[in-house]
Amino acid sequence: MKGEILKDKRILLGITGSIAAYKILLLIRDLRKAGAEVKVVMTPSAVEFITPLSVSTLSNNEVFHRISDGESWSNHVELGLWADIFVIAPCTANTLASMCTGRCDNMLLACYLSARCPVMAAPAMDLDMWAHPTTKRNIFQLEKDGVEIINVGYGELASGLTGNGRMAEPEKILRNIVVSLAHKQATFSGKxxxxxxxxxxxxxxxxxxxxxxxxxxxxxxxxxxxxxxxxxxxxxxxxxxxxxxxxxxxxxxxxxxxxxxxxxxxxxxxxxxxxxxxxxxxxxPGQYFEEKVKKKGGEWSIQLDxxxxxxxxxxxxxxxxxxxxxxxxxxxxxxxxxxxxxxxxxxxxxxxxxxxxxxxxxxxxxxxxxxxxxxxxxxxxxxxxxxxxxxxxxxxxxxxxx
The missing domain is CATH 3.40.50.10300 (CoaB-like)
Incomplete structure (x- = not known):
């Protein structure tokens, strides 16, 4: 059923600098397998965790990680208008804060500020960062702004600690994308x-x-x-x-x-x-036996009601x-x-x-x-x-x- 929803949909993925970035390669593969077109924008720190070449190979599209490479200019407005949905995963505490304040110092944030489609973010950070009051305020503000936050998971973190802060698994992110896109044409809304x-x-x-x-x-x-x-x-x-x-x-x-x-x-x-x-x-059965009925000689008949x-x-x-x-x-x-x-x-x-x-x-x-x-x-x-x-x-x- 995912295929029917995702076929020919335009998915813009934003990848930030987190160890969880490698998991997004699996998400790109599954989106492409379901028939979606995928374009990816990365922050400068994200390229230290996964290479643009890997992402480009799986998405079958150019990867954007600089506003300008010295010879050409990447049009963030065009990307923001192109997408049916913009998914930022993993989304670090730094990027969450920048999204809240309107800070725009990289290609991903420029796309966020120009996007007219639904925006979804899957945070990833250490447990103390996730629990910090500043992060909670930022999450609250982003949800108020209409950003869908995919809640973090519980487990072992890159720091060696165990707790909340893990990015949601690619399967869950994919399900949220499907639901968001499907509900844009919700013919049974209110039913x-x-x-x-x-x-x-x-x-x-x-x-x-x-x-x-x-x-x-x-x-x-x-x-x-x-x-x-x-x-x-x-x-x-x-x-x-x-x-x-x-x-x-x-x-x-x-x-x-x-x-x-x-x-x-x-x-x-x-x-x-x-x-x-x-x-x-x-x-x-017309009668329920409170204890297991033991096998006996001869036949056993049960009345059925x-x-x-x-x-x-x-x-x-x-x-x-x-x-x-x-x-x-x-x-x-x-x-x-x-x-x-x-x-x-x-x-x-x-x-x-x-x-x-x-x-x-x-x-x-x-x-x-x-x-x-x-x-x-x-x-x-x-x-x-x-x-x-x-x-x-x-x-x-x-x-x-x-």
């Missing part, structure tokens, strides 16, 4: 979206349960896609194998079908959209301005069964996938789906990544809201 994901486990005794093979990957992809389009996302996740990359997605972890039902019913009245992608158990139907309850409570989307995983009579579910649950449309399609269903990075709409319309899609399927669901939901 609340409920997504269910993964299996439910129905306990028999302390060590045994009834479950299924769902990993939760499809539901998590849907949650991330709506979040990147500006929605406030609530993900009700069973015992999933995958969790969202983005911290602002509100994850409600549950285990059983009853827990998922209770949380979904609680949240639904405040939601604009519901996407029910979880593989919820239809039956749960019907679980509460989340989709039916949400469909029943749905009001005119809400959109409810279901999933149907079938092994036979796919269209017939999905259409029946679509009507019974009062879905606006249903996403059908079949275990008979290679690469679809549980345990795959891909899925092959069909959208069945309440008005009878049917849309068939080719085999795609689950991220791409999630985007198709977002686009269809956007059309419905419009």
């Amino acid at each position: 609340k979206v409920l997504v269910t994901a993964g299996p439910t486990y129905e306990s028999i005794d302390p060590v045994r349960f009834i479950g299924n093979w769902s990993s939760g990957r499809m539901g998590v992809s849907i949650a991330e896609a709506f979040f990147l389009h500006g929605a406030e996302v609530h993900l009700i996740a069973g015992p999933v194998q995958h969790f969202p990359e983005y911290e602002d997605i509100k994850v409600h972890s549950v285990v059983s079908a009853k827990e998922m039902y209770d949380k979904a019913v609680e949240l639904w009245p405040e939601m604009d959209v519901g996407i029910l992608a979880a593989a919820v158990a239809d039956y749960t 019907r679980t509460k139907d989340i989709a039916h309850q949400l469909g029943k409570a749905k009001i005119n301005n809400q959109i409810l989307v279901g999933f149907a995983l079938e092994t036979s009579d796919e269209i017939k069964n999905a259409k029946s579910k679509l009507k019974k649950k009062n879905f606006d449309w249903i996403v059908l996938n079949s275990l008979n399609d290679q690469g679809a269903g549980f345990g795959h990075l891909t899925n092959k789906v069909t959208f069945l709409h309440a008005n009878g319309k049917k849309e068939l899609f080719d085999l795609k990544s689950k991220n791409e399927v999630a985007l198709d669901i977002v686009m269809e939901t956007e059309k419905r809201l419009q």
